[in-house]
Amino acid sequence: MSFLDKITQWMRKGEHRDSIHESAHQYQSTKETNPKLHQNLEKKKLKVTDLQIGMTVIQLDRPWTEVPVDFQEITIHTRSDIALLQKYCEEVYVDYLSYTSVTSDNLFHSKKQKRTQHKQASNAKQTSLALRAELPKAKKAFDRSLKHIHQVLEQVAQDSQIDIEAAREVVADCVDSILRNDIAMFWLSKIKNQDEYTAEHCLRVGILAITFGKYLQLDRAQLELLGLCGMLHDVGKMQIPTTILNKTTPLTQDEFDLIKQHTVLGYNYLSSHGEVATEVSQAAYNHHEHLSGEGYPRQITDESLSIYDRMIAIVDSYDAMTSDRCYRLGMPASQAVSILYNEQHHHYDSQLVQLFIQMVGIYPVGSLVKISNGQIAVVLSTNEDHKLEPVVELLTDHYRKLIQPVAVDLSKQVTDSYGNMLKIKRSLADHEVDFDLKAVLLRSSPSYQVA
Numbered sequence: 001m002s003f004l005d006k007i008t009q010w011m012r013k014g015e016h017r018d019s020i021h022e023s024a025h026q027y028q029s030t031k032e033t034n035p036k037l038h039q040n041l042e043k044k045k046l047k048v049t050d051l052q053i054g055m056t057v058i059q060l061d062r063p064w065t066e067v068p069v070d071f072q073e074i075t076i077h078t079r080s081d082i083a084l085l086q087k088y089c090e091e092v093y094v095d096y097l098s099y100t101s102v103t104s105d106n107l108f109h110s111k112k113q114k115r116t117q118h119k120q121a122s123n124a125k126q127t128s129l130a131l132r133a134e135l136p137k138a139k140k141a142f143d144r145s146l147k148h149i150h151q152v153l154e155q156v157a158q159d160s161q162i163d164i165e166a167a168r169e170v171v172a173d174c175v176d177s178i179l180r181n182d183i184a185m186f187w188l189s190k191i192k193n194q195d196e197y198t199a200e201h202c203l204r205v206g207i208l209a210i211t212f213g214k215y216l217q218l219d220r221a222q223l224e225l226l227g228l229c230g231m232l233h234d235v236g237k238m239q240i241p242t243t244i245l246n247k248t249t250p251l252t253q254d255e256f257d258l259i260k261q262h263t264v265l266g267y268n269y270l271s272s273h274g275e276v277a278t279e280v281s282q283a284a285y286n287h288h289e290h291l292s293g294e295g296y297p298r299q300i301t302d303e304s305l306s307i308y309d310r311m312i313a314i315v316d317s318y319d320a321m322t323s324d325r326c327y328r329l330g331m332p333a334s335q336a337v338s339i340l341y342n343e344q345h346h347h348y349d350s351q352l353v354q355l356f357i358q359m360v361g362i363y364p365v366g367s368l369v370k371i372s373n374g375q376i377a378v379v380l381s382t383n384e385d386h387k388l389e390p391v392v393e394l395l396t397d398h399y400r401k402l403i404q405p406v407a408v409d410l411s412k413q414v415t416d417s418y419g420n421m422l423k424i425k426r427s428l429a430d431h432e433v434d435f436d437l438k439a440v441l442l443r444s445s446p447s448y449q450v451a
Helices: 003-012 014-032 035-040 079-088 096-108 112-121 124-157 164-180 182-188 194-215 220-232 235-239 253-260 262-272 278-286 307-322 333-342 350-360 437-441
Strands: 043-047 056-060 091-095 368-371 376-383 386-396 402-409 424-428
Touching: 043 096, 056 079, 091 096, 124 164, 124 182, 124 194, 124 220, 124 235, 124 376, 124 386, 124 402, 164 182, 164 194, 164 220, 182 194, 194 220, 194 235, 194 307, 194 350, 220 278, 220 307, 235 262, 253 262, 262 278, 278 307, 307 333, 307 350, 333 350, 333 424, 368 386, 386 424
Parallel strands: none
Antiparallel strands: 043 091, 056 091, 368 376, 368 424, 376 386, 386 402
């Protein structure tokens, strides 16, 4: 069985999604034996009426001594637990991992009817039209953000003050666009220039992080903080000599050790310049740490890593793997997903990796694919129940010559003019096509074929 078959099978099976929640409960058990872990927990404020079975309450709107519970936390096992808290509290804080575990389950189960209605109301044409409507606004936010990131990197290189308020404004613009239509920003993140890797990478990680946060149902403030973590996570690289950063031959051990210092340099800079949130400087510090304790720079373990650190680590790795670098070409998205999947229990937070893969799908939005009849297409959106059959826009004919784009939903058993069923043959890396991807992504007025 191929990797794509295995991961598709995994994504479709409810028991694998249940394992996400089992691991969350295991996390809770570990936490109970280590009270200090509370200091590192991310939490979400909820009205007591919004509590659900499976969530763990770690803080109240009143002293714990005023509520008849045995410990200073309570995991909701029954409706009676919720009723007890409703009697004494109006708002509480829940452990974010337990919140994510429960709400992600809702994404797959309790909202099934809503998803079905959504799928019935949309098709390839509507997906493409919605994307085209948002693209001009998204492009404006994208360009403004990239310009600002260039300015920030120059300021870091000069060790001068950064305009953190301006950074928050461009992140807010990106959040606005992603909340309206996350496909557009995801789409624009495919525009890459190898000569501007650090700046574009920072922006892409910010965009991917916000999109991931939206998928996890984070609130507006958390999305903006997460976006800022992504956009500033690699600023320390500006204090590494460019001769080493841009080296095309293998690094010496001393050079590699120096590059690893970008996490420390970024943390030190962000901690001492501007009014930067602690989560942002910590993400710069920790995005190369592994849950196993084998990362760098400090080899810290999972209990010291916030949800922001964990999410940035995943999206940073994904974007780095799929991007062309001065010393190697980027890999197809499906291969990057495979690596994240295989390393989820060692390098990354396994719950978040599984949710990230659920979000992007096997063929992520904006990724290039080769169709069974030889045509090249770009993915417009994923199909929840047909992971191998997304909505795509056909960009070329059988001879790989550009055509007026045709939007098709591959789950509808679409055929070409010769009667051949259109299926994805394989993912393509960006460098495997010989046309200007940026021009294609930003074009307008596609034609449509809807099954």
